[in-house]
Amino acid sequence: MKNTFNPWEVKGDIDYTKLVRDFGVSELKTLPDLFNKEILFRRKIVFAHRDLQRILDSIKNKKKFVMMTGLMPTGKFHLGHAVVAKQFLIYQKLGAKIYIAVADIEAYNARGQSLEESRKIALEEYITNYIALGLSPKNVEIYFQSDRSKDAKKSNAYYSLQNILARHGTFSEFKAVYGDINPGKMISSLLQASDMLHPQLPEFENFCPVVVPVGIDQDPHLRLARDLSKRIPIKFTQLSSTYHLMLPGLKGAKSKMSSSDPNSFIALTDNKKQVKNKINKYAFSGGQDTLEKHKKLGGNPDIDVSFQYLRMLLEEDDNKLKEIENSYRSGKLTTGELKKYTIDKLNTFLEKHQKEREKAKKKIKDFVHK
Amino acid sequence: MKNTFNPWEVKGDIDYTKLVRDFGVSELKTLPDLFNKEILFRRKIVFAHRDLQRILDSIKNKKKFVMMTGLMPTGKFHLGHAVVAKQFLIYQKLGAKIYIAVADIEAYNARGQSLEESRKIALEEYITNYIALGLSPKNVEIYFQSDRSKDAKKSNAYYSLQNILARHGTFSEFKAVYGDINPGKMISSLLQASDMLHPQLPEFENFCPVVVPVGIDQDPHLRLARDLSKRIPIKFTQLSSTYHLMLPGLKGAKSKMSSSDPNSFIALTDNKKQVKNKINKYAFSGGQDTLEKHKKLGGNPDIDVSFQYLRMLLEEDDNKLKEIENSYRSGKLTTGELKKYTIDKLNTFLEKHQKEREKAKKKIKDFVHK
Structure with missing residues (x-):
């Protein structure tokens, strides 16, 4: 059997040395039982991570930690989205504070979708489905990128972080991560970095571990946020992340579920x-x-x-x-x-x-x- | 006598046709008496404008308008800064709502100055001097770019405007305006565009004329904000602006007052x-x-x-x-x-x-x- 690794498939024995070399991510080793009750972990659909140990330590020692995720409010909520949702339900059970960002600014900048339309889709599709899947209102902050908080101190801190992160990146870095960029994409990626990092600001949860579960195709965003966080003169615990395979689209095991089809x-x-x-x-x-x-x-x-x-x-x-x-x-x-x-x-x-x-x-x- | 025009000097008869062609600004024609009581206007130190007529109309018809200005909180407050301050004192007397942005984000991104240091300098130097020069607390909003408001609705609207403006600009446009750019400068210029435009959002003063008095060297920022405001699907009254000559530095009539010297x-x-x-x-x-x-x-x-x-x-x-x-x-x-x-x-x-x-x-x- 040939060894295969791509965003949809891990086949044969995974060469984690190669995975670390090519992607910089590590093997997901022995996990606590609570994780393994969930088939996504038990069957290694979530197959790799960066710095997850400090999350496992937080769980073990009952220390505060955050699970952060974002949603792009376009199209229908489908089975692919459920793969992410099921993970954050586990983290909620494990004691995480849950942060969910509705990427309405990104939907505007990358796709020209109005903030109103994004709000409607986020509420009617994504958030309704999260709740139906079992999300509890306890320890959850759901927010819109365009409307961070009803507490001004929090909003000011979140957007200021986005702004000052800009000093610590270069155009070539943004290009390397995203391929083609434009001002709208660039500013959105900085806001996304703030999404991932701001839970650690004193106005929010303060310095603490944050885990971001993503599809392996989203790793460039994590890499950028991790790199920027090391350069800024604010102390952050380095971000933890896990990587899951993509749920295939109907038309083939290596196709995506696409909202437009x-x-x-x-x-x-x-x-x-x-x-x-x-x-x-x-x-x-x-x-x-x-x-x-x-x-x-x-x-x-x-x-x-x-x-x-x-x-x-x-x-x-x-x-x-x-x-x-x-x-x-x-x-x-x-x-x-x-x-x-x-x-x-x-x-x-x-x-x-x-x-x-x-x-x-x-x-x-x-x-x-x- | 040779005709001369540069940021420090208007000599001889000004060829306004050329000025409109080269800089896109117009002659400052007959002004109401209240302006001409101030030597900056009477002596044509403030010598040109864009779209000032709608401000003059607002004054005449006692309609709401905003005077917006920004300050870069670095170094000492000197005579050059007084040239701007004296202008906004006039607008305040003429009934304007005064918006003053402390560009602490820009000071961070362009010069690496901490937000704390910027706050200290802004308060001890700039704002203290504004008050001493006669700024009244009536109808004034002084804010920090990193800390827009204690009202979250206002903060969210201000930063969201910055973010969605990004979709409507191109890298080559930012380059054309600023010469060399980097991500920090680019995001700061978008925040500056929001500084100039956000007074017209419903969370602030709503759709109304805004005048920005600047040194002629600052016109690229105005041009960018004007261009972006035309493309975004939010209705703005086009920005008005006036242009003043630069007060010369001590060392020569064409040198600048530089905080570092x-x-x-x-x-x-x-x-x-x-x-x-x-x-x-x-x-x-x-x-x-x-x-x-x-x-x-x-x-x-x-x-x-x-x-x-x-x-x-x-x-x-x-x-x-x-x-x-x-x-x-x-x-x-x-x-x-x-x-x-x-x-x-x-x-x-x-x-x-x-x-x-x-x-x-x-x-x-x-x-x-x-």
Whole structure:
């Protein structure tokens, strides 16, 4: 078996020495039980980290720490977003203070979306779904980049940090991290660095560990924030981060769920008919062309989108997952059967989730000021 | 007589067509009496403008308008700063709401000066002197770029405007305006654009005319803010601005007062001995090498720093000024006599001012929050 690593796939034995060399991230070693109850950690979907030890120490010693995440309020909330949400629910249970930034400034600067539209999407899609998935209002700060706080001291500190971070970066550095840049992207990346660092300011939680769980494709943002934080004359605990694989889009195991193409994702508001249709019609299959060939040669779960959804999100039972994998690989389980199983799992999850969503709508005011 | 125009000098008949072509600014035409009571306007030290008519209309119709200015809190407050201060005192009398931005973020990004140091200098030097010069606490907002307001709604609006302005500029535009740029300068120039534009946001004064009085060397900042304001989907009244000549530094009629060289300026805290020494020793003279030559050929007041201080700031009496000019040009008035007259004028002004400064120190709390 070939060793493979890309944002969607870790196959074979991972060469962590290479990963450290190429990406600067480290292997995710033995984690406390509470992490491993969550399949994302147990199955190494979250597979690497930087400086996570100080978060584990904080958990062990019951010391304050922050989990920080951001959301880009565009399009529908889909299964890919749930991969992040499930992680911050764990950190909340583990005692973290949760910071969630709605990147409405970035949506304006990078995509021209109005702040009003961003607010609407953030509340109706993202935050409603977070609450439905189990986010508790305890120890949570959800804020908009354009509207940091109703406490002026906090707002002034947050935006000033963005401004003074600028002195400590160079254009070539921004270019190296982002490829092509423009003033809007550059200022947004500085605001994102402030998003990650400002929880440690005295106006917020003060000097303390902060963990940022991201998809491996988001690592350049972490690197920039880490580098800037070392140069600024304010003392920060270096940021911790974890890296997860990307949940594949429907059209193939190496495609993304893209908000601009509804047939690339399952939204958490999709109905049963939509789910059935999308999985049957679009979900890329690892099966053979004909049933006869499939029975003889077997399917490939590694590239099968339905199987990956089971593995990364839907099938909690490790034994059941192993059974499905073996059965599919051997050819005993057909693509039709695998898809049907996935559709049922998805619809069971979504039916429950959508009921929770209705309740969640009434709770939004407990999470967001104004 | 040759026609001359540069930041320190308007000589001969000004070719305003050329000025409009080269700088995009217009002749300052007939002004209301209240302006002309002030020698800066009467003597065309403030010599050009953009879109001032809507400010004159606001004054005439008693409509709301804003006068916005910024200060870079580095070094001592000197005579050059008084040229700006005297203008905003007039606007205050004319009914303007006064906005004064302390550019502490810019001082950090451009010069590495800490926010604490900037705060100290701003309060002890600039704001104390403004109050001593006659600034009234009525209708004034003095704020720090790093600490916009104690009202979070205002702070959030001010910094968000900075952030979303970024989408509407290009790197080449920033470069064209500033020459060499870096991320710190770029973000500071966006904050400066927000300084000029944010008084018109609904959280502040709402849509209304704003005038920014600046030295002609500061026009690139105005141009950038004007251009950005036209592109952003928020409706702004186009900024008005006026342009004044630079008060020359001691060492010559085309040198600047530089905070890093105490012998280039008269500070408003200088004592009588310092003033006498600086004028006698350093003030560039338009007189001849020898008294004999001077009596015969006469002096040149146009390049004489002492005379320029009288003209631009110290000698209120037009007849007296004309008499001095003629007498110096004819050779009757010697350099020594001109300097002595200037020293006396300066020390009379500073003696009174320094008494006012002592009173002003107790009033700072009426002007700045926290």
